[in-house]
Amino acid sequence: MTSEQYAAVALSRVPAIGAKLYRTLIRQFGSARAALAAPSADLRAVEGIAAKTAAHFGGDQHYREADRVEQFARTHPLQILCFGEDAYPDALTAFESAPAVLYHYGQTDWSNPHPLAIIGTRKMSSYGGRQVERLVDPLQEMGALIISGLAYGIDITAHRRALRVGLPTVAVLGSGFEHIYPAAHRRTARQLAEQGGGLLSEYVPWQTPEREHFPARNRIVAMLAAMTVVVESSCSGGSLITAKMARDYGKPVGACPGRPGDPSTAGCNELIKSGRAHLIEAADDVTRLLKWGGTAQQAAQLKLFDLEVEEQEVVQQVPVGGSISIDELQRQLVRPPAALAGTLLMLEMKGILTALPGHRYRLAMA
Incomplete structure (x- = not known):
């Protein structure tokens, strides 16, 4: 749990701070930490922040709750997904009412195209x-x-x-x-x-x-x-x-x-x-x-005859409907990092792979 994630959890636990107001504060102050540290007068100047709401920032209940979340995360495989971070599901970012902070347990690939x-x-x-x-x-x-x-x-x-x-x-x-x-x-x-x-x-x-x-x-x-x-x-x-x-x-x-x-x-x-x-x-x-047509793997296989052997070996490692990191590919294929990076770039240019945040790759649709 990073310091900004801690601040995001704390800000989300301030009474009367819902999803929309959370986003307003992030836009106004630049980060959750900055919003929490803002003077009361600056907070009251934000549209939607009444004096009573600004007064809640002076308490410590939201920090105590952030401490509990941090303690839980130390002993459980909890992933904290904060609005504005790469790990936050892209599908939610367009909606003002989407939660400011989400808690995730598991291996969900939020970039799944289906x-x-x-x-x-x-x-x-x-x-x-x-x-x-x-x-x-x-x-x-x-x-x-x-x-x-x-x-x-x-x-x-x-x-x-x-x-x-x-x-x-x-x-x-x-x-x-x-x-x-x-x-x-x-x-x-x-x-x-x-x-x-x-x-x-x-x-x-x-x-x-x-x-x-x-x-x-x-x-x-x-x-x-x-x-x-x-x-x-x-x-x-x-x-x-x-x-x-x-x-x-x-x-x-x-x-x-x-x-x-x-x-x-x-x-x-x-x-x-x-x-x-x-x-x-x-x-x-x-x-x-939804025009989902064929599978990404089938689309890639149609183009395999155009690929070099090294490129085919990379494609075969990418799971259907999922993604794989460059580190995982490195371990499985034992390639020099520069050579692997060059192969991945060529596969992107040929429309076989799509690059994702966090140095991950998935099969692209034809």
Whole structure:
């Protein structure tokens, strides 16, 4: 945990400092540390900062909470993702209401080009389970990232199906990591983090699950995904709130058609009839709408005949739907650093690889 991350956590814990005001302060003062150290008069001059809010900066509760987070991070594999840093998910940066600080446990590759949210009722039917399989299984080839909320029903089924077919999957929580909810899904939560995905929360580790946290959690699901698909929902289901959020963010929404007259799927049918969602029957509908086409690996393989042997060896090390660091390539291929850097540059120029922050590379789409 760096000093700036510590300051970011502390600033995010100042009472009345939400996501939008946090960004305003960063823009005004340049960093979280500078904002915390700013004189009260300067703080009150910032739009949105009232005298009462500025007075909170003089206390120490937010520093005590940052100390607790720092202590937790020393004994747990916790990654702190702060707005403005390279590790913060790019998909969230465009949204003013995205959390200022996120807590991540796992190996999620936020640059995955195929993030799909799958959500729905907690009271899933066998039909809903089959629909999840029809959505998830074909996406194995392109290494899609499956996003959901770890809840009963559709959510946990989507996570578990992704694990079964080898896809990375991330669960966005409505609580801190010390209070995984529901508790029955703790084992699956660990598997997510250990098998290429992870757990993500805007809540400090000791935060218990509260009713109002789950709609807030759902906005992050909608922001992260290229598309949100509602598999099974009644007309009053919480999934419809997430679908509305996705539409408000300018993201496409899909819904699986349900049985006529069945209340448990009436919400999906209404979304489709009203034009608020695309009709989704299988993964092909998703890939067509999002123009995902073929896989990145297939695109690269079509060009392999144009590559030198050294370039082919590099391409073969890059995981489907994931990324690899230059250090990992160095260990696996045992190449002189300058030679490897030259090969990577050529692969970028040929449109085979895409460079990512942190000296990482993934296969590019054709």
